[in-house]
Amino acid sequence: MNLYSAPAGGSSPLASGIRRIGPQNPFVEFRIEWTENSILHRFRSTALIHHGRVALKTKQGAYSYRDLDELSSRLGQAILAYRSNGTEPVVLLLEHDAAVPAAMLGVLKAGKFYVTLDPLYPRERNEYILADMRSEVLVTNTRNLPLAHTLAEGRSIINLDEVSAQGSSHDPGLDPSADDLAYVFYTSGSTGKPKGVMHTHHSLLHNVFRQTNGRHLSSADRVGLLFSYSYGASANNTYGALLNGATLLPFNIKEEGLDGLAAWLAREEVTMLHTVPTVFRHFAASLSKPGLFPALRLVRLGGETMYRQDLDLFKKHFHKGCLLHVGMGSSETGMMLEGFFDHTSECATPTLPAGYPAQDVEVLLLDESGTVVEGEGVGEIAVSGRQLSRGYWGNPELTSQRFLPDPRRSGGRVYHTGDLGYRSPEGSITHRGRKDSQIKIRGYRVEIGEIELAILDIPGIKEAVVVRQKGRTGEEQLVAYVVSTDAPSPSSRLLLGLLRKKLPDFMVPSVVVILETLPLLPNGKVDRHALPQPDWERPEGAGLVLPRGRIEEKLAEIWSNVLGLKRVGVQDDFFELGGHSILATRVLSQVTSTFAVHLSMRTVFDHPTIQEMALAITRTLTDRKECKDLTSLLKQTENPSLIEERVSISAAPQKSGQRIRRRKKSGAVVFQHPTEG
Numbered sequence: 001m002n003l004y005s006a007p008a009g010g011s012s013p014l015a016s017g018i019r020r021i022g023p024q025n026p027f028v029e030f031r032i033e034w035t036e037n038s039i040l041h042r043f044r045s046t047a048l049i050h051h052g053r054v055a056l057k058t059k060q061g062a063y064s065y066r067d068l069d070e071l072s073s074r075l076g077q078a079i080l081a082y083r084s085n086g087t088e089p090v091v092l093l094l095e096h097d098a099a100v101p102a103a104m105l106g107v108l109k110a111g112k113f114y115v116t117l118d119p120l121y122p123r124e125r126n127e128y129i130l131a132d133m134r135s136e137v138l139v140t141n142t143r144n145l146p147l148a149h150t151l152a153e154g155r156s157i158i159n160l161d162e163v164s165a166q167g168s169s170h171d172p173g174l175d176p177s178a179d180d181l182a183y184v185f186y187t188s189g190s191t192g193k194p195k196g197v198m199h200t201h202h203s204l205l206h207n208v209f210r211q212t213n214g215r216h217l218s219s220a221d222r223v224g225l226l227f228s229y230s231y232g233a234s235a236n237n238t239y240g241a242l243l244n245g246a247t248l249l250p251f252n253i254k255e256e257g258l259d260g261l262a263a264w265l266a267r268e269e270v271t272m273l274h275t276v277p278t279v280f281r282h283f284a285a286s287l288s289k290p291g292l293f294p295a296l297r298l299v300r301l302g303g304e305t306m307y308r309q310d311l312d313l314f315k316k317h318f319h320k321g322c323l324l325h326v327g328m329g330s331s332e333t334g335m336m337l338e339g340f341f342d343h344t345s346e347c348a349t350p351t352l353p354a355g356y357p358a359q360d361v362e363v364l365l366l367d368e369s370g371t372v373v374e375g376e377g378v379g380e381i382a383v384s385g386r387q388l389s390r391g392y393w394g395n396p397e398l399t400s401q402r403f404l405p406d407p408r409r410s411g412g413r414v415y416h417t418g419d420l421g422y423r424s425p426e427g428s429i430t431h432r433g434r435k436d437s438q439i440k441i442r443g444y445r446v447e448i449g450e451i452e453l454a455i456l457d458i459p460g461i462k463e464a465v466v467v468r469q470k471g472r473t474g475e476e477q478l479v480a481y482v483v484s485t486d487a488p489s490p491s492s493r494l495l496l497g498l499l500r501k502k503l504p505d506f507m508v509p510s511v512v513v514i515l516e517t518l519p520l521l522p523n524g525k526v527d528r529h530a531l532p533q534p535d536w537e538r539p540e541g542a543g544l545v546l547p548r549g550r551i552e553e554k555l556a557e558i559w560s561n562v563l564g565l566k567r568v569g570v571q572d573d574f575f576e577l578g579g580h581s582i583l584a585t586r587v588l589s590q591v592t593s594t595f596a597v598h599l600s601m602r603t604v605f606d607h608p609t610i611q612e613m614a615l616a617i618t619r620t621l622t623d624r625k626e627c628k629d630l631t632s633l634l635k636q637t638e639n640p641s642l643i644e645e646r647v648s649i650s651a652a653p654q655k656s657g658q659r660i661r662r663r664k665k666s667g668a669v670v671f672q673h674p675t676e677g
Contacts, residue, residue, distance in 0.1 A: 026218045026219050026220055026245075027212075027216040027217070027218040028218065028244075029212070029213055030208060030209045030212035030213055030244075031209075032209060032360065034205065034209070035178065035202055035205040035206045035209055036178050036202065037178055037201075037205070038108070038175055038176045038177065038178060038180070038201045039105075039108055039176075039182055039201050039204060039205060039239065039243070040105070040108055040109060040174075040175055040176065041175060042205065042208075042243045043069075043105060043242060043243060044069070044171075046065065046242065046243055046244065046245050047065040047066065047068065047069040049245060050065045050219055050245035051064065051065050051066040051069075052064055052065070052066065053065055053219065053245060053247070054247045055067070055068045055101075055241075055242055055247065055248065056068060056099065056101055056102075056242075056247070056248050056250075057247060057248075057249050057268070058097045058098070058099070058250055059097045060097060060098070060099075063099060063102070065245070068099075068101065068102050068105065068242070069105075069171070070169035071099065071102040071106070071163070071164050071169075072101075072102045072103075072104075072105035072106040072108075072109055073106070073109060073168070073169050073170060073171045073172065074106070074163050074164065074166075074167040074168065074169050075102065075103060075106025075107070075109075075110075075139065075158070075160065075163050076105075076106045076107070076108075076109030076110040076171070076172045076174075077110075077167055077168050077170070077172060078106075078158050078163050078167055079106065079107065079110035079112065079137060079139075079158065080110050080111075080172060082136075082137055082156045082158070083110075083112070083136060083137055083156075086111075087111060087112055087113065087176075087180060087181065088112050088113075088135070088136070089112065089113055089114065089115055089133045089134070089135040089184065090107045090110070090112050090113070090114050090115075090135060090137045090138075090139060091114070091115055091116075091117060091129075091130060091133060091135045091137070091138045091139070091155075092104070092107070092114050092115070092116045092117065092138075092139050092140075092229070093116075093117045093119060093126075093138060093139070093140040093144050093147065093148050093151070094116070094119075094139070094140060094141055094144060094160070094229070095119055095141075095143060095144065095252075096228060096229065096250050096251075096252040096255075097250060097252055098141055098143070098160070099160065099164075100116070100229045100238075100250075101238055101242060101248065102160070103139050103160055104116075104183070104238070106139075106163075107139070108176065108182060109171060109172050109174060110172060110174065111172075111174040111176060113180070113181040113182055113183055113184065114182075114183050114184075115129065115133050115135070115183065115184045115185065115186070115196065116183075116185065116228075116229045116230045117129060117130070117151075117230060118228050118229070118230040118504075119144050119147055120228075120254070121230070121504050122500070122501050122502055122503060122504065123150070123151070123501075124501065124502050125194065125502070125503070125504065126151060127151060128193060128194065129186050129194065129196075130151060130153075130155075132193075132196065132393065132394060133184065133196070133393070135155065136155055136156060137155060137156045137157075137158065138151070138152055138155050138156070138157050138158070139157075139158045139160055140157060140158070140159060140160065141159060141160045141161045142159060142161045142162075145157070145159060176201055177201070178200065178201050178202040178205070179200050179201070179202060180200060180201055181198055181199070181200055181390070182199055182200055182201045182203075182204050183199055183204070183235060184196040184197065184198050184199070184393050185197055185199075185230060185231070185232050185235070185331065186230070187232065187331045187445050188444070188445055188446045188447040188450050188507065189447055189449075189450055192449060192450050192452075192453030192454065192457075193450070194450070195392050195393070195395060195398065196392060196393030196394070196395075197232065197331040197332055197389050197391075197392060197393075198389055198390040198391055198392065198393055199235070199389050199390070200390055202386065202387075203334070203386075203387050203388065203389060203390070204235060204236075204239060205239075205243075206334070206360070206385075206386065206387035207235075207236045207239075207240075207334035207335060207387065208236070208239050208240050208243050208244075209359070209360070210334070210335055210358045210359050210360065210361070211236060211240040211335070212240065212243075212244055213359055214335075214338060214358060214359055215272070215298055215300075215325065217240055217241070217244050217246060217272070218244060218245070218246065219244060219245030219246055220246070220271070221241070221244070221246040221247070221271045221272055222246065222247045222249055222268060222269055222270050222271050222272070222295070223237060223240065223241040223246050223247065223248050223249065223270070223271070223272045224249050224251055224265065224268075224270040224272065224273045224274070225237050225238065225241075225248055225249060225250045225251065225274075226251055226253050226261075226273075226274070226275050226279070227274070231444075232331040233274065233302075233303070233329070236334060236335070237274055249268050249270060251264055253279070253585060254581055254584075254585060254601040255600055255601055256585075257585040257586070257588045257589040257592065258282055258283050258286045258585050258586060258589050259286065259589035259592065259593065260589070261283060262283070262286065262287060262292065265292075265293050265296065266292060266293055269295035270293070270295065270296060271295050271296060271297050271298070272296075272297065272298045272300065273296060273298070273299050273300065274300040274301075274302075275299075275300075275301065276301065276302070276303040276304055276442060277301050277303070277304045277305075277306050277307075277310055278304060278442045278475065278582060279442070279582055280299070280301055280310065280313070281310065281313065282582055282583075282585075282586060284313040284314075284316070284317050285313075286586070286589070287317045290316060290317050290318065290319070291318070291319045292317075293318065293319070293322075294319060296318065296319075296322050297321065297322055297323065298322065298323050298325055299314060299318060299322060299323070299324050299325065300325040300326075300327065301324065301325070301326055301327075302326065302327040302328060302329060302335075303440060303444070304440050304442070304476075305351060305431060305440075306326055306351070306352040307350055307351055307352060308347045308349070308350055308351070308352065310352065311324065311341055311345065311347055311352060314341070315343050320342075320343045323340050323341065323342055324340065324341040324342075324345075325338060325339075325340055326338065326339055326340075326341065326352055326353070326354065326355055327339070327354065327355050327358075328354035328355060328419075328429075328431060330415075330417055330419075330445070331389070331445065332388060332389040332402070332403075332415050332417075333361075333383045333387070333388055333389070333415055333417070334387060335358050335361075336357065336358055336361050336363055336381075336383050337354040337355035337356060337357060337358065337363060337428075337429055338355040338356065338358050339353065339354075339355035339356050339428060349430075351430060351431075353424065353428040353429060353430045354421065354428070354429050354430060354431045355428060355429065356427055356428050356429070357427075357429075360385065360387070361383060361385055361387065362383065362384040362385055363381060363382070363383055363429065364379075364381075364382040364383070364384065364414070365377070365378075365379030365380065365381060365382070365421060365422070365423060365429070366379050366380050366382050366416070367379050367380075370404075373422075375423075376422050376423060376424065376425070377422060378420055378421065378422045378432055379420070379421070379422070380416060380417065380418065380419065380420055380435060381417045381419045381420065381421045381429065381431075382414050382415060382416050382417065383414065383415045383417065384406050384409075384412060384413070384414045384415075388403065388413055388415050389403075389415075391403055402415060402416055403415050404416065418434055418435055419431060419433075419434060419435075420432040420433050420434065420435055439468050439476075441468070441476060441478060441506050441507075442506050442580070442582060444504075444506045444507075446478075446506070446507055448466050448467075450503075450507070451466045451478065451480070451499075451503065451507055451509065452464045452465065452466050454499060454502045454503055454507075455480060455482060455495070455499065457502075458490075458495065458498055458499075460484050460485050460486040460490060461482060461483070461484055461485070461490075461495075462483045462484060462485045463482070463483040463518050464480060464481070464482050464483070465480070465481045465518060465526050465528065465531065466478055466479070466480050466481075466509060467479055467481070467528055467531065469533075469534070471510060471511075471564075471578055477509075477510040477511065477578060478507070478508070478509040478510055478511075479509055479510065479511045479512075479513065479534050480495075480509040480511070480512045480513065481513045481515055481518060481531055482495065482512055482513070482514055482515065483514075483515055483516065483517060483518060484514065489514045492511070492512035492513075492514065492576060493573060493576055495512050496508060496509070496512060496573075496575060496576055500575070500605075505575075505580060505581050505605075506580070506581070508575070510575075510578040510579075510580065511534040511578065513531075513532065513534050515532075518531075519531060544567075544569040544572075545569045545570050545571045545611075546569065546570070547570055547610070548570070549614070551595075551614040551617055551618060552570050552610055552611065552614045554594060554595075555570075555591075555610045555613055555614055555617075556568055556569075556570065556610055558587055558590045558591065558594070559574070559577075559587065559610060561590075562579075562583050562586045562587050562590070563577050563578060563579060563583065565577065568610065569610070570609060570610040570611040570614070571609050571610075571611055572609060572610070573608050573609060574587075574604060574608040574609070575608055579608075581601065584601060584604045585601070587604070588600075588601065588604065591613075591617065595617050595621070597617050597620045597621060599613070599616055599617070599620075603616055
């Protein structure tokens with residue numbers, strides 16, 4: 001198997017491939033002693049050297065390193081005007097395309113640390129994190145200001161857009177120590193609530209140290225950022241770019257879709273892309289031909305088990321100068337295992353190895369007694385070193401359970417990951433699942449217990465069990481088995497709707513199975529192996545409403561192909577059929593190519609039926625032109641007959657007391673009651 005370890009100082013057999021970033025290679029080795037300072041110490045040096053280079057490019061515009069330095073200083077000054085003393089948390093509520101890195105650095109310049117909230121997460125989850133952090137300051141922007149006011153509850157709110165236009169750009173001059181907290185990010189928790197993982201300046205810089213040297217990250221790189229800023233891996237990608245003079249390029253895959261990703265990668269000449277295998281598989285399947293991204297030198301996959309087919313997909317669709325980087329990490333450790341495949345690499349086993357221990361990381365395999373496993377035996381993966389997280393915010397008991405003293409070193413710690421693995425004779429480690437109920441879904445770490453408790457919190461639910469199973473498309477899906485005290489039992493649609501208000505979309509089960517009782521083992525525990533298989537197919541005749549026009553017919557065809565179903569009804573809920581955010585991007589991409597209409601991901605979440613989506617498409621098409629200019633409008637559509645259904649509305653008999661009014665600006669035809677202004 002041709003899996004290569006990461007280069008240390010350029011000694012890897014694949015070092016030339018990793019260095020391939022152009023005729024000149026500005027890669028500079030990141031020194032271990034730099035991790036003993038603060039993030040700001042390194043950023044100030046980088047911003048001084050690369051002041052005119054583009055540091056961050058979003059849909060809203062580009063920021064040079066000078067711009068980023070000045071904007072973060074203005075925010076630092078603004079925060080200090082509210083809270084002048086002490087290290088404390090500051091909450092960031094910003095969307096993916098905002099100048100989030102400037103906000104991160106601004107908080108650090110104020111001598112404080114931050115936690116990021118995703119505006120797309122359920123309000124209940126964001127409210128919990130705010131309460132748990134006990135922060136007095138919330139940084140947002142104009143777009144998210146209404147949401148910020150609903151969440152603030154007496155907290156001070158700073159509008160980043162207003163800060164960027166005023167205030168002093170003088171650096172406050174504070175310099176935290178390497179052991180001070182830099183940020184806290186929340187991940188799924190087994191107690192039913194998310195838990196905050198704490199990272200210091202040192203632990204974050206140690207991750208940058210490994211990224212820079214292992215992937216030869218340099219100022220010539222253009223680093224794509226697909227992950228939400230509230231996701232742990234985003235911090236490593238963000239600072240990996242900004243502390244090396246590279247350009248950071250955020251991309252909102254939920255809004256732009258997989259088709260948009262391909263065009264963006266080519267247009268922006270992205271050199272490094274990090275995503276999860278599930279997204280990679282869907283993306284690769286959407287590519288029409290190989291070699292579309294000549295600038296791309298490294299594709300990094302992690303967060304889920306990877307298979308030989310993933311390597312085959314990589315070799316099929318990406319050029320021979322590009323490398324596949326595989327790895328394994330956790331919120332508490334950062335990257336701990338990594339390795340590289342090139343186009344000559346082969347894998348004899350169905351599962352790809354997770355990699356070799358990353359630079360300056362000690363990875364152990366331990367048995368139940370904590371003794372190191374010899375040879376190729378299976379053991380729990382444990383990590384030792386100063387790069388570890390400080391622990392869990394406000395939870396010293398859980399911290400002491402997972403971060404144990406290292407008996408070999410005074411003051412040392414060992415983090416027990418809960419992941420199982422075995423070591424090959426060559427030294428690489430292959431993942432063999434979990435020893436607890438934690439799983440990975442589409443790259444996200446999920447505690448089954450948190451989902452089960454969210455279900456049990458719904459009135460009328462007596463028992464709940466959640467398991468992971470392969471769905472009809474071959475992807476891992478969450479399935480919930482529920483016992484209700486009510487008669488009749490609540491519908492799966494109702495339960496899923498309630499869960500979407502509590503949990504992020506990746507934690508909401510794809511299927512809910514209602515049972516009279518749960519199967520039990522002799523010891524009284526749930527017999528998970530005896531749970532019935534869910535019916536992944538749509539029940540025949542279960543309220544099926546067939547398409548009633550060309551738009552609905554085409555949408556039904558798109559949904560059927562994406563969801564792997566023979567047919568769907570126009571009133572079926574996308575998410576109840578097993579849909580999720582990644583599949584929704586595929587639907588939206590096909591909607592764009594078929595109807596020349598761009599719908600946002602929010603449209604799918606708010607209007608998750610074909611009937612509602614067809615109305616959204618129709619409104620967009622008719623709003624483009626006055627309906628009297630039908631000839632021009634029809635020419636803009638690949639299938640002119642798709643407009644017929646909407647046009648027929650204007651000619652249809654109106655209900656008694658109704659009249660038709662045309663919006664002057666948009667030209668859209670709407671029904672209006674005579675008494676409505």
